[in-house]
Each structure stands twice: as structure tokens, then as C-alpha cells.
Amino acid sequence: MDKDKIDKKDHILDVAERVFSELGFDGASTRTISGEAGVNMAMLNYYFGSKEGLFLAVFNRKIISFQDLLKNIGSDESTTAWNKVEKYIDLYAQRVVNNNCFQKLLYQELSMQRRGELSDKITDILMKNALEVRKILKDGVDNGEFNKDIDAEMVIATIYGTKNFIVNTPQLTSKLLGYDIQNDKMLEERFKPRIEAYLKTLLKSYLLK
Amino acid sequence: MDKDKIDKKDHILDVAERVFSELGFDGASTRTISGEAGVNMAMLNYYFGSKEGLFLAVFNRKIISFQDLLKNIGSDESTTAWNKVEKYIDLYAQRVVNNNCFQKLLYQELSMQRRGELSDKITDILMKNALEVRKILKDGVDNGEFNKDIDAEMVIATIYGTKNFIVNTPQLTSKLLGYDIQNDKMLEERFKPRIEAYLKTLLKSYLLK
DNA sequence: TTGATATAATCAATCGATTGATTAACTTTG
DNA sequence: CAAAGTTAATCAATCGATTGATTATATCAA
Numbered sequence: 263m264d265k266d267k268i269d270k271k272d273h274i275l276d277v278a279e280r281v282f283s284e285l286g287f288d289g290a291s292t293r294t295i296s297g298e299a300g301v302n303m304a305m306l307n308y309y310f311g312s313k314e315g316l317f318l319a320v321f322n323r324k325i326i327s328f329q330d331l332l333k334n335i336g337s338d339e340s341t342t343a344w345n346k347v348e349k350y351i352d353l354y355a356q357r358v359v360n361n362n363c364f365q366k367l368l369y370q371e372l373s374m375q376r377r378g379e380l381s382d383k384i385t386d387i388l389m390k391n392a393l394e395v396r397k398i399l400k401d402g403v404d405n406g407e408f409n410k411d412i413d414a415e416m417v418i419a420t421i422y423g424t425k426n427f428i429v430n431t432p433q434l435t436s437k438l439l440g441y442d443i444q445n446d447k448m449l450e451e452r453f454k455p456r457i458e459a460y461l462k463t464l465l466k467s468y469l470l471k
Numbered sequence: 472m473d474k475d476k477i478d479k480k481d482h483i484l485d486v487a488e489r490v491f492s493e494l495g496f497d498g499a500s501t502r503t504i505s506g507e508a509g510v511n512m513a514m515l516n517y518y519f520g521s522k523e524g525l526f527l528a529v530f531n532r533k534i535i536s537f538q539d540l541l542k543n544i545g546s547d548e549s550t551t552a553w554n555k556v557e558k559y560i561d562l563y564a565q566r567v568v569n570n571n572c573f574q575k576l577l578y579q580e581l582s583m584q585r586r587g588e589l590s591d592k593i594t595d596i597l598m599k600n601a602l603e604v605r606k607i608l609k610d611g612v613d614n615g616e617f618n619k620d621i622d623a624e625m626v627i628a629t630i631y632g633t634k635n636f637i638v639n640t641p642q643l644t645s646k647l648l649g650y651d652i653q654n655d656k657m658l659e660e661r662f663k664p665r666i667e668a669y670l671k672t673l674l675k676s677y678l679l680k
Numbered sequence: 681t682t683g684a685t686a687t688a689a690t691c692a693a694t695c696g697a698t699t700g701a702t703t704a705a706c707t708t709t710g
Numbered sequence: 711c712a713a714a715g716t717t718a719a720t721c722a723a724t725c726g727a728t729t730g731a732t733t734a735t736a737t738c739a740a
Contacts, residue, residue, distance in 0.1 A: 286497060304729090305691090376498070385646075413669045415644075415647050423634070423636030425632070427636075430582035432584070434581065437594075460625040500700080502699085511718080513716075514717090
């Protein structure tokens with residue numbers, strides 16, 4: 263039945279996303295993934311063509327919705343630039359909480375600059391997001407809302423980097439923050455409001471005159 | 472000759488450090504490392520016992536100078552907390568420029584929480600570093616120099632994270648910043664002063680009353 | 681509805697390539 | 711000579727990928 267096929271592919275993607283996140287692209291073997299998904303190894307290639315195809319499928323499944331949300335924030339003409347920044351921080355924090363595992367995977371894969379389509383695709387997607395944020399910042403400068411001498415690109419690095427550092431080195435930052443970042447409940451109830459409040463205060467004092 | 476042996480081992484470590492940084496632990500094969508180092512594959516095991524032994528050797532070689540960084544920063548009682556922060560930013564930026572490759576390797580391995588001994592070792596070192604910075608920040612709060620409601624731990628995440636994001640995703644940030652982060656000359660002449668100025672301005676507006 | 685048939689899904693088995701590691705022979709050095 | 715250094719050749723294990731055979735499902739003529 264068609265419904266079953268979709269469910270099974272989706273199940274494989276779920277498992278693959280988790281295993282990739284835990285072990286990285288190289289560390290996660292197709293045998294491990296198929297084994298944990300409870301399917302035959304050949305099914306991975308049957309459905310997704312190759313290991314890289316499987317990774318790309320995991321990747322593509324995640325990115326579509328976020329792009330649209332981001333675009334909507336930037337295109338809203340009825341609000342201030344600072345309000346857009348706040349909205350983006352909220353959206354981003356929510357995204358991190360919901361896709362903690364995957365965000366780690368993305369950054370990990372991007373960190374080791376590898377050959378081919380995979381890295382290029384990830385770069386393109388993240389670049390699009392980054393440019394969207396930069397446009398918001400530049401607009402804020404142009405309309406006099408933000409300081410004219412802000413370093414927009416570095417601000418982007420700060421937003422992404424602060425989050426990445428925390429979720430990508432959980433054994434370090436959990437000690438530092440005082441609670442377990444890898445625990446979903448802690449992530450939602452303590453980390454999320456904390457990074458939201460922090461980034462807003464930090465950027466507000468830097469961006470606004 | 473003993474000198475030659477040391478030089479050769481050191482050369483292998485140099486190459487291994489770079490290749491590990493570029494491809495990760497899994498992605499870097501012993502054949503690639505030995506090939507690029509211009510030595511026979513068996514020499515790696517002859518010198519370092521195993522691939523992991525080689526990795527540990529790369530890591531241990533760097534630890535010593537890492538420790539030195541920790542000592543002299545917060546101990547100066549004759550200056551302000553903000554001045555210490557500025558000094559630390561300068562020192563850190565210098566560190567990044569000089570050890571760009573290794574810094575990448577470090578956080579790559581740490582973000583893949585997979586090994587026992589090595590991961591603990593890295594965590595301990597970085598934790599010591601982080602606590603040193605936190606002490607500076609807390610002292611600044613206690614003597615009324617900094618805002619009393621700053622989030623010290625998140626500030627640390629911002630300092631480390633902003634840097635890490637840029638040097639660990641060079642193909643992305645090079646596009647964003649407009650020059651090649653992987654070029655040493657660019658790193659020294661353009662990126663270093665830029666991140667110094669940015670972090671100082673950013674943190675100044677956030678920390679100081 | 682039934683039976684034949686075509687398509688999709690799944691399987692065990694195995695492919696060649698590559699991995700980290702090791703061996704044994706050779707060369708250099710002291 | 712003996713020890714250290716170095717090499718090519720090779721090891722078992724595992725990698726991603728593919729095969730041909732088998733089962734399940736869908737389609738359609740009678």
C-alpha cells in the first residue's frame with residue numbers, strides 16, 4: 263500500500279537522522295542505519311540511491327519549512343527591523359529545540375569541508391538564511407534604526423555561533439550552564455528562554471542607538 | 472640521528488593535524504596522512520602505535536601551550552575587569568590565527584561525543600579556560616563594573632561560538648565576510664582585527680553600564 | 681470473482697574497494 | 711654486528727554498493 267511505503271521511508275529517514283547525528287556521516291555505516299531501522303541494507307539504496315542520497319533526503323526533509331518562515335519575517339513591511347530580529351531569534355531558538363540533533367549534524371558535516379554536492383547544498387541553504395538576516399540588519403541601518411557602524415556579518419556569526427557552540431559541545435556547556443543540554447525537557451524549559459532573552463539583550467545593546 | 476627522528480615525527484604530527492582538521496578523525500585515513508607526509512604507512516604505527524595514538528599525540532603536543540594561556544590572564548590585580556576582557560579577546564584572537572587548524576580539529580572531535588579519554592581531556596582543558604573567563608566576568612559584576620544581570624555563561628558561549636562558527640565553516644563564512652578565511656594572510660590582516668574590534672564593541676555595550 | 685501477470689518491495693549473498701594494522705625483509709646508523 | 715629506521719606486501723575486517731531470487735501487492739483480462 264502506498265501509505266505504508268511512505269511511512270517506511272519516513273521511518274528510515276527518522277533513524278538515519280538520529281544515527282547520522284550521533285556518529286557523523288562517516289561514522290554512521292549503512293549497516294548500522296538499516297539495522298536500527300529494522301530494514302534490509304539494500305533498501306537504503308533501493309529508496310535513496312546511495313548513502314549520500316540518504317543523507318540528502320534527510321537534509322531536504324528538514325529545510326523546506328524553515329526557509330518559508332524566514333522569508334515571511336523579512337518581507338513584513340509593517341514592523342521595525344528590531345522586531346524582525348526578535349522574531350528571528352524566537353524562530354531560531356524554537357528551531358534549535360525541535361531539531362537539536364539535526365542542527366548538530368548540519369554543522370558537523372559543514373565543519374569538515376568535503377568534496378561534492380552535499381557540502382555545497384548545505385552551504386547554499388545556510389547562506390540563503392544568512393543573507394536574509396543580513397538584509398534585515400542592513401535595512402535597520404538604512405532606516406536609521408540601528409547604529410550605522412554595526413558589523414552585520416559578525417552579528418550573524420554570533421547568532422549562529424553562540425547556539426552551535428552550546429548544542430555541539432553539550433558535555434562542556436552542560437557543565438558550564440549547570441543543566442543537561444542533551445535533555446529535551448531542559449532544552450525546552452531552561453535553555454530556550456535563556457538564549458532568547460540573552461540574544462535579545464545582547465543584540466539590542468549592540469544594534470540600537 | 473635523534474634530531475632527524477624528532478623532526479620526522481614532528482612533521483608527521485603537523486600533517487596529521489592538518490588532515491585531521493580537514494577531514495575529521497574518520498574521514499582522515501592513515502594512508503592519506505602518511506601519503507601527504509611522505510612517509511610509509513607503517514611509520515605511523517611504528518611511531519604512534521595506532522591511529523588513535525597519532526591523534527592523541529597531535530592533541531598532547533598542543534595541550535602544554537594551552538595551559539600557559541590560562542595562567543596569566545585573570546591573575547592581574549592591577550587592572551579593571553573590562554581591561555581583562557579586552558586582553559583576553561586579543562589573546563584569543565591571536566591564538567585563533569596561529570592555531571586555526573588545531574582549533575578546528577578540537578571542536579570537531581568534541582562535537583562528536585564518541586570517545587572516552589580524549590573527549591574528557593579536551594573538555595577539561597576548555598572547561599578550565601571557560602571558568603577563568605567566568606571568574607573575570609563575575610568579578611566585574613561584584614565590583615560594580617559590569618551590569619549585575621549579565622549572563623556570564625552565555626557570554627562565554629558567544630566568544631567561543633562566534634570564533635568557532637567562522638573558522639569551522641570557512642566555505643560559508645568566507646562567502647559571507649567577503650574574503651577567504653582559509654588564507655593565512657587574510658586571517659591575520661583582516662579577520663583578526665575585525666573580530667577583535669567586533670567582540671570588544673559587542674561585549675562593551677552588553678557588559679558595561 | 682478468478683486467475684494470470686506485471687510491478688514494487690524485500691531478502692540473503694556477495695562484490696570490489698578501502699580501512700587500520702601487521703608482517704618480514706631491507707637499509708641505515710651507531 | 712646489533713639496533714633503529716624504513717619499506718613493500720599483505721592481513722582480516724569493514725565499507726558502500728549491487729546482484730539475482732523471492733515475496734507481497736496491484737492491475738487487468740476473462
